[in-house]
Amino acid sequence: MSGSHFPLYRHYRAAHAAVDKSGGSRYHFTMQNTPVDVLTLTHAHATARLGLVHRVLRVRHLTEAAFVVRIERNDVPATAGQCATLGVHGSGINREYSMYAGELDDYFEFLVRVVEGGQVSTELQRCQPGDQVDFDGPYGQFIIEQPRDPARKYLFIATGVGIAPYRSYIRSYPQLDYTIVHGVRHLSECYERDEYPPARYRTCVTREDGGDFRGRVSDYLRKQPPAPGTICYLCGNNAMIAETYDILRAHGVPGDQLFAEIFF
Numbered sequence: 001m002s003g004s005h006f007p008l009y010r011h012y013r014a015a016h017a018a019v020d021k022s023g024g025s026r027y028h029f030t031m032q033n034t035p036v037d038v039l040t041l042t043h044a045h046a047t048a049r050l051g052l053v054h055r056v057l058r059v060r061h062l063t064e065a066a067f068v069v070r071i072e073r074n075d076v077p078a079t080a081g082q083c084a085t086l087g088v089h090g091s092g093i094n095r096e097y098s099m100y101a102g103e104l105d106d107y108f109e110f111l112v113r114v115v116e117g118g119q120v121s122t123e124l125q126r127c128q129p130g131d132q133v134d135f136d137g138p139y140g141q142f143i144i145e146q147p148r149d150p151a152r153k154y155l156f157i158a159t160g161v162g163i164a165p166y167r168s169y170i171r172s173y174p175q176l177d178y179t180i181v182h183g184v185r186h187l188s189e190c191y192e193r194d195e196y197p198p199a200r201y202r203t204c205v206t207r208e209d210g211g212d213f214r215g216r217v218s219d220y221l222r223k224q225p226p227a228p229g230t231i232c233y234l235c236g237n238n239a240m241i242a243e244t245y246d247i248l249r250a251h252g253v254p255g256d257q258l259f260a261e262i263f264f
């Protein structure tokens, strides 16, 4: 995968623009000249609402650099795993954030990591209940097609706040048979881990002991291939997704059982 990380991200941005014009269909792109038939980095716009203003209901500060912002739902329909763009009202800058709440919750939530020097994440961190945010969405195809099929097993692989869409799935579809593999630097980044049954939540911690595995998710997955038939989701940073994608393919996971969403 070397050399393909940044093109992947640019492809995502290109896909975003292309789908805007086409009205939204799955976007296919290539990784090292191999068609990647399943990475769903597109934004389907059929249900997106533009230019909305939602009030902040609550902010949960989980660590110094991560928080959950809860905003009004205002009856906007969304499918678990989709994202929206948010920004402080009137700032003129929005960024994408994945749904953290469930489909049926009467609010939206977003799990945000504060990026040092970042424009939007730092502004959102200062939000207080009653403040307003600009909202466009929902967008995206990083969803579960048949969440109620009991025969399906899911492996949800994330780094950092990439766990957000998985919490959205799990809240929306309580019967899902899933395992999360969560890569973090420190245990404090295992955000709201009590919500996941311990047997379904595996931590890969790079900078301290105390997790289930000391090291990166890619190292873990090299040693722990998913059971045949498992549907694998990847979410987080570009480098992790590119590396993990190749590892899973080498383990024999078919392309049509791999889905990915790149955050940065």
Ligand SMILES: Cc1cc2nc3c(=O)[nH]c(=O)nc-3n(C[C@H](O)[C@H](O)[C@H](O)COP(=O)(O)OP(=O)(O)OC[C@H]3O[C@@H](n4cnc5c(N)ncnc54)[C@H](O)[C@@H]3O)c2cc1C
Pocket (backbone or CB within 6 Å): 083, 095, 096, 097, 098, 099, 110, 111, 112, 113, 114, 115, 117, 118, 119, 120, 121, 122, 161, 164, 261, 262, 263, 264
């Ligand atoms: C589909 C999609 C869903 C996303 N969902 C989430 C989400 O649920 N939660 C969340 O926190 N972010 C999410 N992001 C990332 C988010 O959109 C912003 O990029 C992020 O909040 C930084 O924005 P900013 O304006 O603060 O920083 P900027 O001013 O845009 O960027 C500063 C720099 O930091 C880099 N950067 C961006 N994100 C990170 C990061 N997480 N860690 C380290 N460096 C980074 C950027 O590439 C840029 O170079 C998502 C992105 C996409 C494309």
